Amino acid sequence: MRGKIIIIGMICFLFLLRAPYALAKDPVKVGVISVLSGPLAVVGKGEPDAIKMLIEGYGPLLGEKVELVIKDHAYSPGLAVERAKELYEKDKVDVIIGCPNSAAALGVSDQAAKNKKLFISTDAGTCDLIARNPYTIKWNYNDYMLATTVGLWGAEHLGKRWYTITSDYAWGHDLLKYFTAALKKKGGEHVGNDMVAVGTADYSPYILKAAKANPDVLVLLNVGKDAVNSTKAAVEYGLKKKAKIVHALLFEVDIKGAGIDIFEGDYTAASWNWVAPIPGVRKFADQFYERYGDRPIFMAAGGYSAALQYLEAVKRAGTKEQIPVIKALLNHTFKDIFADPGFVRAEDHLQLAKSYLLKVKKASDVKEKEDYFEIIGSVAAEEANPPVGFFGRKIGGF
């Protein structure tokens, strides 16, 4: 018995001895959650790749090399919360960046508030992440911005009569709400809408119905294979010849997968593209391409920007303490390869930058790999994003 107590005492003593040493060697640790397995891995892997590229080239911060921990949540909200707990509690990261899937990001945001550590959400579109809690910052795109960009710019440039085909779940309903508001503001006419179940293989009945309404523009408020299947049906039934097609969100992998021919001439809103007129963007895209064999998508660039601005904020604050760093991030205007300029609003922790409208090139105009888009317009940051207090929430104190 006595021997045991002595041993336990010795162990405790050793831990005490170790403690100051541990304090001295305390690098800034960045955690990234993304989807790295399953069918969506092709979309998810770019972000950790880009952040890895950034951190490897980033010099010492607070006297130490920055460390990076990458976790896969396989697009599962449950797993995302587990990963966030591990990162904050076990790996002791100072910030989590990324996390595609809105439900997953909301879960991670709650973990951030619980652990009083920063979460920068770069991949989930839901506006519920805006002004959610003091430890969450919404970076990159949001659903309001996508739908509003399409509505505001489109009503001016593409036509007056608009028909929508909407994915029948929370995301689609949100997009539709913001889109119709923006369209109304610019005097566009909404001539019809159809809610379509996710994963519907044959969109032909919906396309026939849309064609009957004779719209100038068809808006597809869907993503992934739904975007592909609805566009294919629009091409097949000749609606694409009569009306322009606009996507709220269009991924490069879907263009690559289904072939650029079916998307040719379509429009989409975006927070970023590697052909955007931002200084240094081409160099970043080339570096990324050389290293990983693909062009970076907006999620990769958004994550890169969030990580870079976080590290810069640590530098400005001179500490990795949570509250000073978050304060250094807020109300700060920055310029990087993602936003020129970008700004993080203190009132609702929303990162703002101007949004872009992209047009899909003709197959014959594609000069290099993944050169799918041309920038055709942009909407100012304040116009494209929700005004302060739009969602009726206020961020509490730390």
Added chain:
Amino acid sequence: MEGRSSFSPPGYSMDIQFVFIQLFNGLALGSFYILLSLGLTIIFGMLGVVNFAHGALYMLGAYCGYTLVQVYSGNFWMAVILSPLIVALIGIVMESTLLRKLYDLPHFYNLLLTFGLMIFIEELIQIIYSPMGKPFNTPKELLGSIDLGFMLFPKYRLFILGVTLFLAIGIWLFMGKTKLGAIIRAGTDDSEMVDALGIDISKIFTLVFGMGAGLAGLAGVLAAPLQNIFPYMGMGILTETFVVVIIGGMGSIFGSILGGIIVGELITMGVIFWPPMANTLIYIFMAAVLLLRPRGFFGRVKFFE
């Protein structure tokens, strides 16, 4: 834009022509369900196997088409003929190496096996071809529309309708008029008796499974130009195919055809008249059929009643 005057704003009156167009479109949509459920139903009728791998075989058909046309730059017609044969061959191998071993055990062993095969095939395709979608264009000869008098209809859908009609009649004649068809029908009723009569029933089983797989493969390659080709494309359509088979009656060819048309029409009519329920209608209809006539329209009594 011309023709705008003919349009009246939302809540517009439903003109007959539009309903006709959608009805016709429903037939084309139903064609896929018919092709898939024919295979599913003859396999069930003969072998007593609920083939969960049917969706995966459909997906294989699409990938065969993609590989033949896009990778080896063959032509579409070759793919339409070869893909079903390749998938049929895969089906034959599946039956003769795996399914066969489980016939003597309760039905759900084969159900589990085919379910496992589905996952295996899907993951295998994902590893080989990546989870990304694959491009497949409508063949040049079938691009554009034909004026049917009351509407413009895409040539390609018309082609699918024709192929399905041809096959449905062909299979019906084959089952009804040929000796082999008679053996299959007899086998569906009592396979042991057929075996006792000196006919090698196991060869017939293999043939039937291959035929069903081939039909799924054909549906897959025909769907390829219309849909996104990706490893999990068979999942959604499999559910609807089961609905078709349940409505039409497990094991009945004519039931499959009728069920396929009903499901195709319910979906398209739902889109016009009751959009929020478009995808639910078929399940409501199925529930009603199950309540009122559990064996389906043309199902045999011995299966479910």
